[in-house]
Amino acid sequence: MIRLALVLLLFVFIARTFWRAFDGILEGLSGRPPRTTPQRGTHMVRDPVCGTFILPGQAVTLADGSRRMYFCSTNCRDKYRARTA
Numbered sequence: 414m415i416r417l418a419l420v421l422l423l424f425v426f427i428a429r430t431f432w433r434a435f436d437g438i439l440e441g442l443s444g445r446p447p448r449t450t451p452q453r454g455t456h457m458v459r460d461p462v463c464g465t466f467i468l469p470g471q472a473v474t475l476a477d478g479s480r481r482m483y484f485c486s487t488n489c490r491d492k493y494r495a496r497t498a
């Protein structure tokens with residue numbers, strides 16, 4: 414009888430461990446949405462035309478003399494170009 418109790422105890426322990434792991438997997442799957450926002454500390458540049466902050470890697474660039482200007486779109490770049498030309 415003692416053996417049966419031990420097996421039962423072991424079974425409960427295993428079941429609980431499995432359930433906890435399963436719960437963790439579920440939480441990982443549905444809990445947090447994937448991160449699409451840029452990481453903290455990423456340097457953002459400002460579009461001088463509309464004031465939008467953009468990532469340099471996604472920005473439309475324009476060489477203005479020795480400086481490099483960043484824009485959110487070709488629209489803004491063209492506006493800036495027309496303004497300064």
Ligand SMILES: [Zn+2]
Nearest residue numbers: 460463485489
């Ligand atoms: Zn813009």
